[in-house]
Every structure is written in structure tokens, then in C-alpha cells.
Amino acid sequence: MFDSLTKTFDGVRRRFAGKSKLTESNISEALREVRIALLEADVNFLVCKDFITACRTRALGSEVIKGVSPGDQFIKSIHDTLVELMGPEDPSIDWQKDSPTVVLMAGLQGSGKTTTCGKLAKKFLAEGKKPMLVAADVQRPAAIEQLKVLGQQVGVPVYAEPGESPPVICRNALEEAHTAGCDVVILDTAGRLHIDSDLMKEVSEIAKNTSPHEIFLVLDSNTGQDAVNSAKEFNETLELTGVIMTKLDSGNRGGAALSVKKVTGKPIKFIGVGEKLDNLAVFHPSRMADRILGMGDVVSLVEKAQDAIDEEDAEKAAKQLMAGTFTFVDFLKMLQMMKNMGPMKDILKMLPGMGANAAALDNVDDKEFYRSEAIIQSMTPHERVHPEILNMSRRERVARGSGVTVEQVHNLVRGFKQMRNQMKDMRKKGGMFGKMMNPMKALKKDQMKEVEKLEADGKSILGMPEFKSMRNSRGSRPGGKKKKNKRR
Ligand SMILES: Nc1nc2c(ncn2[C@@H]2O[C@H](COP(=O)(O)OP(=O)(O)O)[C@@H](O)[C@H]2O)c(=O)[nH]1
Ligand SMILES: [Mg+2]
Structure with a gap:
């Protein structure tokens, strides 16, 4: 995912070999390379600018630690700035005690919403919850079928009501969840290839009808700047509570993962790391930074x-x-x-x-x-x-x-x-x-x-x-x- 970034950081670290300490000029030189690599990885340019400034301040202010070389020290500054940029870690869910917890999934078509609904249902089930999946994507008949298959694999009920409008389906589903004793309802909504007003209207109406406790934006990490731009728009229309970045197992333009927190102010809660149902992980900013820097731990x-x-x-x-x-x-x-x-x-x-x-x-x-x-x-x-x-x-x-x-x-x-x-x-x-x-x-x-x-x-x-x-x-x-x- 972060191959080219990783390569750059490795090179930057080497660049300090033979230097006896961090100076304003060798830090600036190194940061120039970092900036280019970040932009190439499709990190939002404003985010990039702030990041570079923060790195510079941190590197210049970092204490000299006995036995640690300038290169390592510089990388540690980058690491800590990355963690700050992407963090803090927050996989919490606003669980309700007296009524089902409602989780709304929003995002563009193909971002991985339906798949992630299945993954979340599996995770919640394993945590002792009783999830219900709701097929609120009525654009394509295949979408309902896809969710039903996932529900079957996980072993949770799937609510569908072909022919009805998504906001109504979702409201009815909440009642059904009550009756069936389900304590978490995951709403799989429709996405478009691009954001348009119809899509936004539909998803806001679903939100109005169901008052979700969590609204997760599902973002395909491979779409770089587009992911960040759509995140911004979704964030303006919906009260997002978190982001789920998918497909971190593939592609090489991982910049969105670095930008999205800063751009939306909403935490990345989980990440999708494969197509299988258990390929969902809690997002750990520190581990992600390690991965970006390509240094194991x-x-x-x-x-x-x-x-x-x-x-x-x-x-x-x-x-x-x-x-x-x-x-x-x-x-x-x-x-x-x-x-x-x-x-x-x-x-x-x-x-x-x-x-x-x-x-x-x-x-x-x-x-x-x-x-x-x-x-x-x-x-x-x-x-x-x-x-x-x-x-x-x-x-x-x-x-x-x-x-x-x-x-x-x-x-x-x-x-x-x-x-x-x-x-x-x-x-x-x-x-x-x-x-x-x-x-x-x-x-x-x-x-x-x-x-x-x-x-x-x-x-x-x-x-x-x-x-x-x-x-x-x-x-x-x-x-x-x-x-x-x-x-x-
Ligand atoms: N490699 C990979 N593929 C994923 C991941 N999440 C979803 N996909 C794939 O992305 C495609 C679109 O997913 P889907 O859930 O149908 O997206 P939706 O249109 O937003 O509902 C499918 O082929 C999924 O298998 C992931 O984390 N990693
Ligand atoms: Mg779908």
C-alpha cells in the first residue's frame, strides 16, 4: 500500500548517515523529499503542508538521545507526527442500552459498504451482540442479494423490502429489530459513482428517519484525493461519527488514510484489509505509522x-x-x-x-x-x-x-x-x-x-x-x- 512512501523514508534515513546531528538545513533537505513523496501518494496538499511544518518543528526541537543517530531521530519525529495526524485511536461504538444501536453506512459505489456491513456484523456478533443487516440499497437488485449472502455467511438476519423506498425500509427495519430482539442494526445504503444531490438527499432522509448512533463513511483508500474530497462532502451533509478505510491491502496511493482525519475531523475507526469477512481491523495510528515508515515495529x-x-x-x-x-x-x-x-x-x-x-x-x-x-x-x-x-x-x-x-x-x-x-x-x-x-x-x-x-x-x-x-x-x-x- 505505502510502497513508494516507505522507499522514500528509507532513503531519507540513509541521507543522514555520516551527519553528526540534525540541523535546520539537513532537516529541510530531507523534508523536501518527504513532501514530494506525500504528494505522490496523493496526500491532500494542505495536509501535507501542515505535516511538513509539524515535522520540522518536532525534529528541530527533539532532544539528542544518547546512542540514537540523527537519521533515526528524524524518522522518530516523522513517526510521531504521523501518529498525531492520523490519531487518536478510537474504535468506540456508541452502544445503546434500551434500544437497538443504529449504524448507518454511507459512501460511494464500490467503496466497500456492503462488504464492510458483513464484516461489522461478524465482529459485533463475536462480541456478543445480536446484529441485523438492512438492505437499503434498492438501486440494484443484486445489492440485496449480496447482503443476503453475507448475512447467511455470518449467521445474522437480513431485512429487505423490495419495492419500498430506502428511508421507509430503514424505519420499518428498526421496528422489526425491536420485535426480533436485535440490538444493533446496520444499514447498507446505496452509493453512486460520484456524489450527487439525489444520493445525498436519500441518505440524509434515512438518517432523519432512523437517528443513527453511528454514521460511518466507507472510503476506498485507493482513490486518493477523490476519497478525501468525497469525505469532505459527506461530512458536510451527514453527522459522520467515523470513517472506515477499505482496501488497505492493495494499491499504492494510501494518502487518503493520512489526510482524512485532518480534513473531516472524524476518526478512522476501522480498516478493511481484504475481501474476506474477518478482514476488518481496528485502526491503530501508531501501527499504521510504523507500516508507512516500513520498519516493522x-x-x-x-x-x-x-x-x-x-x-x-x-x-x-x-x-x-x-x-x-x-x-x-x-x-x-x-x-x-x-x-x-x-x-x-x-x-x-x-x-x-x-x-x-x-x-x-x-x-x-x-x-x-x-x-x-x-x-x-x-x-x-x-x-x-x-x-x-x-x-x-x-x-x-x-x-x-x-x-x-x-x-x-x-x-x-x-x-x-x-x-x-x-x-x-x-x-x-x-x-x-x-x-x-x-x-x-x-x-x-x-x-x-x-x-x-x-x-x-x-x-x-x-x-x-x-x-x-x-x-x-x-x-x-x-x-x-x-x-x-x-x-x-
Ligand atoms: N481487497 C479488498 N477488497 C475489498 C475490501 N472491501 C471491499 N472490497 C471489494 O470491493 C468491491 C466493492 O465492495 P462492495 O462492498 O460491493 O462496495 P459497495 O458498492 O460500497 O457496497 C468488492 O469486490 C469487495 O470484495 C477490502 O478491504 N480489501
Ligand atoms: Mg453495496
Whole structure:
């Protein structure tokens, strides 16, 4: 959906590689690119203008956070501005206690009204409500049939009265709902290809006859500016209570999702993410912003990492790992830091590109971490620092002490040694360890290149970008720590 926007943001982030801080001029440059991308994604130009201004203010005013690079900081500003623009989150429904709750669905033809009626009925049913669907689109006989099929699939009654006018049908349906004991009535109205006065008259009359508690405008997110313009017109005629954006699973002009709240002042309540009946989701502005920025949940991951990991510890552990002086003492510390970040598979899922492998990630077992921890804790302090002395009888003792098999102790020691041996490789690629230690940093290939360049110039001692930015943020001199960690 947001492919081109996502690409731009990625490029903008790279653009900051090598810059030591956010300045008025590099922010302006980056924002110029963002503006073009937003307009191309069909974001309303007034919305775009305000957005850029808000981003600039936020980026300029953002505090320098230790260990966070200017590019990340800029993206975080964009993220927060996006959330502000699209939010707040509001999936509430004005449920009635004594009479059926009436939900009116309005929108252009083909926007997804009928489908969304079915989806809502399914959702409400699952929440313990008794929904009724009402076929108030009498323009096309097929429309009534379509709703009936959906009603059957969901298992809810569909009220239809062929030959009657929609406002009358809807009023009669409310009475029928009373009698049938239904507590939520969803009115599926007709749409035109374009807004015309007949359509508006009909839908306002339905509203007058039924006093809906919710009036949802259904918008096809692929129609970009048109969606926003029609939203404006519907909003002027009807007392909209919310918007449902459909087809967010397809197309690439997602700009409407960014503009509609600002233009109408009405929240996006739900989103349609497919043709199936359960492809309806609550709209989360923050998740949407993550998606637009194309970073999985990397923003929250960074926040999480910053809370959980003591940077000094992380830096020290990783330095030792690089220098080959990494011991089980450090390994234990690392396991504990990772544990603080939450379940491993949740962490991994947040990394860009990992979400798609969610099923595979379910096999990641946190017990493994606890087991490793127990094994290390059963080692003597001397063994932890000198793993090479772990002979068979020592391993047997450790196994007994930690309640595992000797085989499991072997595995841990083997894994630990492999990890040390793979250092050279990690040094080149940033590696998984780097990602754990400081996820966002390790993902930035451009920064890696830059570090490699520095190294080639003899200016950097550590191959992982996170140290560079950490060091920079502390103001220490590049190259000042060369060969500090000598082999013992
Ligand atoms: N991919 C996708 N298709 C959708 C979504 N919602 C509706 N559609 C499709 O859009 C078309 C028009 O939907 P319909 O409910 O008949 O629109 P209406 O004219 O407003 O009632 C149908 O082919 C639906 O299957 C969605 O969220 N994603
Ligand atoms: Mg329809």
C-alpha cells in the first residue's frame, strides 16, 4: 500500500548517515523529499503542508538521545507526527442500552459498504451482540442479494423490502429489530459513482428517519484525493461519527488514510484489509505509522531496547566479543539483558523483514534462554572466565547443578565457542548479536559502509556502527580506544 512512501523514508534515513546531528538545513533537505513523496501518494496538499511544518518543528526541537543517530531521530519525529495526524485511536461504538444501536453506512459505489456491513456484523456478533443487516440499497437488485449472502455467511438476519423506498425500509427495519430482539442494526445504503444531490438527499432522509448512533463513511483508500474530497462532502451533509478505510491491502496511493482525519475531523475507526469477512481491523495510528515508515515495529523496538539495555554493558560485552575475550560472565549478562526485553520471538518479529516469518519465529523457545542461564550459573567463577577448563567431569557437575543433561551443557559450550569464532564474520556484517545489542543501528548498511571506510582510514577500531554512534554521542575521540582489550 505505502510502497513508494516507505522507499522514500528509507532513503531519507540513509541521507543522514555520516551527519553528526540534525540541523535546520539537513532537516529541510530531507523534508523536501518527504513532501514530494506525500504528494505522490496523493496526500491532500494542505495536509501535507501542515505535516511538513509539524515535522520540522518536532525534529528541530527533539532532544539528542544518547546512542540514537540523527537519521533515526528524524524518522522518530516523522513517526510521531504521523501518529498525531492520523490519531487518536478510537474504535468506540456508541452502544445503546434500551434500544437497538443504529449504524448507518454511507459512501460511494464500490467503496466497500456492503462488504464492510458483513464484516461489522461478524465482529459485533463475536462480541456478543445480536446484529441485523438492512438492505437499503434498492438501486440494484443484486445489492440485496449480496447482503443476503453475507448475512447467511455470518449467521445474522437480513431485512429487505423490495419495492419500498430506502428511508421507509430503514424505519420499518428498526421496528422489526425491536420485535426480533436485535440490538444493533446496520444499514447498507446505496452509493453512486460520484456524489450527487439525489444520493445525498436519500441518505440524509434515512438518517432523519432512523437517528443513527453511528454514521460511518466507507472510503476506498485507493482513490486518493477523490476519497478525501468525497469525505469532505459527506461530512458536510451527514453527522459522520467515523470513517472506515477499505482496501488497505492493495494499491499504492494510501494518502487518503493520512489526510482524512485532518480534513473531516472524524476518526478512522476501522480498516478493511481484504475481501474476506474477518478482514476488518481496528485502526491503530501508531501501527499504521510504523507500516508507512516500513520498519516493522522498529520504533517501539528501539524504545524498548533503550529501556532494557544498559548501553555501557552492551558496549562492553560487544567489545569483548569482538576482541575474543568474551567469557561466560559476559554471556550471562547478555542473556539477562535480552530477557529484560521480553519474549525473544516478539523481539525478533519487530525487526524489519522478520514479520513475514512469524510462523517460523513461533519455534523460538525462550526456555532455551533460561536453560542457558541456569547452566552458566552452575559454573564456578573460574570456569565462567576460562571455559576451556570445562572437562568432562566439570561438565557433569554443571549438568547436575543446573538440572540439565550433559548433552545440553555440551551444546551450550559448543554454541558459545562458535559464537566467539564467528566474530570475524559479524564484524563485517553487523550480525545478529549487533542487532540484539542495538537493533536499529545494526540494520543500517549505509552506516556500516561508513564505518568500514573509517576503518580503512585507520580511524575506527570497532566494526559495528552502534559503537560509533555511542562513542560520538559521548564525545570521545574516534580511534582513541585502539587495542584496549588485549587477549589475556
Ligand atoms: N481487497 C479488498 N477488497 C475489498 C475490501 N472491501 C471491499 N472490497 C471489494 O470491493 C468491491 C466493492 O465492495 P462492495 O462492498 O460491493 O462496495 P459497495 O458498492 O460500497 O457496497 C468488492 O469486490 C469487495 O470484495 C477490502 O478491504 N480489501
Ligand atoms: Mg453495496
